[in-house]
Amino acid sequence: MDTLTVELGERSYPIHIGRGLLDEPAWLDQALKGRRAMVVTNETIAPLYLDTLTRTLARTDTGPVETVILPDGEQFKNLQTLDTIYTALLERRLDRGAVLIALGGGVIGDITGFAAASYQRGIDFIQVPTTLLSQVDSSVGGKTGVNHPLGKNMIGAFHQPRLVLIDTDTLNTLPDRELSAGIAEVIKYGLIDDPEFFQWLEQHLPRLLAREPEALAFAIRRSCADKARVVAEDERESGRRALLNLGHTFGHAIETGLGYGRWLHGEAVAMGMVMAARMSCRMGWMSESEVARITALISAAGLPVEAPPGLSAARFRELMAVDKKVQQGRLRLVLMQGIGRSLVTADFDPRALDDTLEALAHP
C-alpha cells in the first residue's frame, strides 16, 4: 500500500492506494472515530462493492451504516438527486457529526461531496473512488458540486475529504470505455507540467490498457501527486490551479452541447486537449510534432481526437462563454508551450481560437 498526503494545513488528508483496501477496516475506523456513516453509491456500483464496504464498516467502531443508492450517470448529477441525499440524511436523523462515504465514480464523489459541504452547513466525508477517472481526479482537490441545465459544475463548493481510499482492484470491473476516459486525465498531468510522466505513458500505455496492477498503481500515484502539488499551492483556484482545467473549457462545451452523458467527461477532456494543442500550435507555441505525439497517445488510449458532429464553431464559442474560467467577461484558456509546459492565459489571439474551432468543429 502507498500513502500520499494532500497538504492543506488543517484540511490535510491522506490518500491510500493499494489492492484490496476495501476489505481493510483500519483506515475507515481511524477517519470515522465511531461516528455514524451513510454510504452514497449508485445502481451500477452497489451490486459490485456495497456489500464488501458494508461488511468492512461493520468491523469498525461505527454504528449501523445507512446507504442511499442513486441512479447511475452524469445526467443525474443535479439538484434533484442532491435533494435525495438530503432527504435520506434527514429521514435517518443523521446529525452534524455524521460522515458521508462516496462509493463510486466522479459523479458520486462530486455530488456526495457537495451534500457533505452543505448538509447542516458542512459535515465530513470520505471518498472511495472506484473509477480510474475519479481516482486520479476528483479524489484530490476538494471540488464538489452538481450540474445545472445551463452549465456543468455551476453549483458547488470547495470541501476537502477526510480520507481517500483507492482500492485498485475495483478497476477490474471498470468498462473499457471508462478506463480510457480515466487515462485522459492521467495524460493531462503529463501535459501540464510532468513531461517525464508523459514519456512514461507513451512507453507504458499498453500496460495500463491491460490493467496491470503495478502500472495502474504507479499512474494513479503519480497523477494524484501531480495534482496534489498544484492544489496545495492554490486551493481555491485563484491562480495556478486553473492549469488543471487543461482541455476542460473545450471539453465542457462538448459535454453541455451534446447533453450530459453522451460523451464521458474524460472523452470530452481528451478532445479538449487535442483542441488546446492544435490552438497552441496555430499560435506558434507548440510544434506540429508535439501535437502529433499528443494526438497519437490520446488516440492509442481509445479516446476521441475528432470533434463530435452537431456542434458548430459558433455553438462552441457560445458554450465556452459561460465557463467558470471566464473572469470579468474575459475567457481564459489553458494552452501549451510544449508537452509538460502548460499555462493559463487570457492573452491569446481570438482569431487563433476562431480558426481552431472552424477547422475542428463538425456542424
Place this chain on the structure above:
Amino acid sequence: MDTLTVELGERSYPIHIGRGLLDEPAWLDQALKGRRAMVVTNETIAPLYLDTLTRTLARTDTGPVETVILPDGEQFKNLQTLDTIYTALLERRLDRGAVLIALGGGVIGDITGFAAASYQRGIDFIQVPTTLLSQVDSSVGGKTGVNHPLGKNMIGAFHQPRLVLIDTDTLNTLPDRELSAGIAEVIKYGLIDDPEFFQWLEQHLPRLLAREPEALAFAIRRSCADKARVVAEDERESGRRALLNLGHTFGHAIETGLGYGRWLHGEAVAMGMVMAARMSCRMGWMSESEVARITALISAAGLPVEAPPGLSAARFRELMAVDKKVQQGRLRLVLMQGIGRSLVTADFDPRALDDTLEALAHP
C-alpha cells in the same frame, strides 16, 4: 452613520448603520470595484426600495445591474427558489467575478448568501437587510442556507458578506408584527451575555415600538456588536457560537411543526426563549422573578408567550431531535443561569425538558 467591523481575519467586513444609506453610492462602489452585480429581492420589497438601490448603483462604477424578484415568505426559502437564482445568474452570464446583493429580510439574505456560496463554488455578496430581524441577526455571522421539508436551515454554508449596509429608514415600512419579531432577536442578545442591554430594553422598549430612529440605531448597533463578538470567537460554531441559538431549538420545532410561515421566525424564537427560561427555572438555575421579567418584556414587545395550539409535547420532542444542535445523538440546549448568563449544554435533566414541554404544549 456608524460603522462596525466584524473581525474574521481575511474575511472581515464592515457593517454601516445609518439613515438614508440606500441613497449613498460610496460604500457599494468600494465593495463592487466595478464588478457586475445582481440584486436579489422579493415582491414586497421590490416596489419599496429596488428603484432607490438601482439608482444608487447607477452612480457606481459597476455596469448595468441585473435583478431577480422572488416571491415573499419563509415557505419559498427552498431549493426550488435557489434554483431560480442560479438560472438567472446563468442566463445573464454572470461569471465568478460577479457580486450578489441581497435586498430584503432574513429569507432573502439567507438564500442569496447560499446562492453566492455555491454559484461557481463561491462568489462575493453584499447584504442590504431591510427588516429589523435581518439587520440584527442574519447580517452578522455568515450563516446562509435554505430549508428542507424535513427541517429548517438544514442545507447551507458559512459564507461571509463583503459588506452589510443597514439603512434604518427602511424600518419605516416594516409591518408592526415584523418589527416585534426583530425585537425578539434583540432581546436575545441581552439574555445571552449582555444584562445591561436587557435592562436598557426594559426601559426603552416603547421607543423601539414607536420606531424612534436613535433608539433603533442604538439597539441595532448593540445587537450587531454583541453578535459579532461571539462570531469572531467561533466562526464555524464549534463551541461558544451555539449561544446564539438561544430559543432556537424550541423555536425551530414550532416553525417546522406549524409549517413554515405560520409563525414568524422571531415569534417562534420569542416563545422558545420563554420555554428555555421556564426550563432553566425548573432546573433551579434561574429565579421565578427573572422568568417573569423575561416573559413581561417579550409580551410587551407584542410577541407570543404561549405555545401554539396543535403541537403536543411528543411532537416537540420529535422535532427537536433533528435539530442541528444534536451532536452524536445528544441534544444540546441553550439554557440560562440568569439574565445575561446563557450556556450551551447537553448536561440537563431530561425530565426537566419533558416537564417543561408537558406544562407548556397545547396539543
